[in-house]
Amino acid sequence: MTPRSARGTINGKPDIRTVASLARVSIATVSRTINGSSAVSDKLSKRVWQAIEQLNYFPNTHARSLVSGRSRILGIIVENITNPFFPELIASFEEIAVTHGFELLVSSGNIQSAAQIETIVRRMLERKVEGVAVLTFGSEESVLDQLVNHSIPLVLAEFEVNNPRVSTILIDYATGVREAVEHLVKLGHRKIAYLAGPHTLHSAETRLHCFESATAVCGLRIRREWIVDADHTLKGGEAGMQRLLRLKERPTAVICSNDMTAIGVLHAAHQARLSVPEELSVIGLDDIAFTEFTLPPLTTIGLSRHDLARAAFDALRVQVEAMAEPGVQPVQRRFEVTTKLVVRESTAAPKA
Amino acid sequence: MTPRSARGTINGKPDIRTVASLARVSIATVSRTINGSSAVSDKLSKRVWQAIEQLNYFPNTHARSLVSGRSRILGIIVENITNPFFPELIASFEEIAVTHGFELLVSSGNIQSAAQIETIVRRMLERKVEGVAVLTFGSEESVLDQLVNHSIPLVLAEFEVNNPRVSTILIDYATGVREAVEHLVKLGHRKIAYLAGPHTLHSAETRLHCFESATAVCGLRIRREWIVDADHTLKGGEAGMQRLLRLKERPTAVICSNDMTAIGVLHAAHQARLSVPEELSVIGLDDIAFTEFTLPPLTTIGLSRHDLARAAFDALRVQVEAMAEPGVQPVQRRFEVTTKLVVRESTAAPKA
């Protein structure tokens, strides 16, 4: 009964018809003006924008997604939000995505069971994400299949897949790790331990390999018992260091697979009344904000979350745009992010 | 040209019609079965679920939102994702929301300018969130107006608004802060300093007031210069402590408005070669994971993110459900979350 044009002005929110009638054009013209999809004369375009402003109108994204098939939502899956590296990564990604008109669907929970992965994939599929950044650094293979089957573009860290829709971000740990080892060697260390991350993480495995080759290049002999498993958590670092402490032949320095581990190490060293860096040098990896405030401030291998977020977004954008154009073929791409040593106060020459 | 029933089976994904025809029912029956909105006979219901399973069908949320006007998306706005308190809060909220079938729209960026607030509100409005948890602990007044004008249910921490759609979570800082002050007094401290948070945060103001009344109750005389401004960051805590260090009459203990501040204090004390807790006792607030791993482990006032997330979700759910029922009036509610002292090793009796 109520005429179309009355809606929005009287009760509810303005819709595209409200704008059209106020601007005295068709709804198609309004749509075209907003999307810039096809030329609209300056005169009408101006009237439309004016009406939009006046009504404080904005399009209904659900209607838009429904008809266009494009949601303008990007998914991001991170490993463990408890590690400050990830919140910062999310914040960066969010900022970049939002400025480019995308919304984010974040999955930040700890992924452990297959059921959880199922839930995450389901969430992404239901909301029709246009692409997903999988920044779990490994252990995500099962996520992939389903997403890939739905031809959703993906970008992965540290893991290459032979699929044109799946891009990869390669992190050059080698540089930072080599700098770290050289730094220690230059200080006079020859007995360097390594606290590894979970073997399920590609990133952790790569970091370990980089350590092994860097020490080999420097001609160091690394005892097997100096390479101990940890799990990228504070407690894991503490436990790992305690194991090192029980060794007869102790290392004089320890490089950790991430900063959380290194902070755990600092804690264990303190409990064992081992002073850092006089009696033990410690190096972390990631350069999270806390490392400036540990006691002593932590020497660490920096990895920029902003660069990583940027690479992830760019990778997805290329793919998402390729999906939109009917002719364009998807192109798998590789992005690189580098690392570099940040020297603070947790490293010094070993005691004679 | 292609018949309806061929879609989904041949090329694209299954839609409600694919399910309907496979189950030999109408699409209305499929919809009713899925939503449990109206009685469907066991026989048909079973056929429908079978078809759904077989096709691996799930409804298109955009279509659903468009017609029902309900998006099943909840917004959450946090203050500063750099403080580990907030990621943990988000993760808790996400877990709860997802298990109840809601999706999350997270705004985690640092809020500073009015333009940023505008962007956040716009994002929420565009995606048609059904409710928003504003966990910025203050400085959010400008967010409110717009959201409230659109009659979107809100839940705020630490701030009451006279609007039936806006619920509040009250945090009982008094208990934890009193315990902290009593703990120090019992150890023999009488000169207690306080590093405050930003005055723009309601939470910070409340925390400060709790400190003032707790010390008053204990009969302590707190010098004005012992109450110094900080900003809830690591650097702010460090700077605040440095100011305290310059005082002629130094405090023997310091309570901080949050853990980040306290970690900054630990750092400043260490640089000044002041040992904690022998020469200075330090207490934080929040009980973030890192506090177990500071040197020394930090005594702090615990505030459960899980309880907070739970309260926020429950508050929103009540409101969201009230919005759905046409008859039900919105009811403003108040939720309470408590705090309590966690004693670790950063507090001890003052030196004689």
Add this chain to the structure above:
DNA sequence: ATGAAAGCGCTAACAT
């Protein structure tokens, strides 16, 4: 209890 049909707000194909 079930089905037919209208229409949510928008985009895109088609017509002019």
Add this chain to the structure above:
DNA sequence: ATGTTAGCGCTTTCAT
């Protein structure tokens, strides 16, 4: 360059 119109996939009256 602009308008008309047919759906996008679903929920929800309204019939039966």
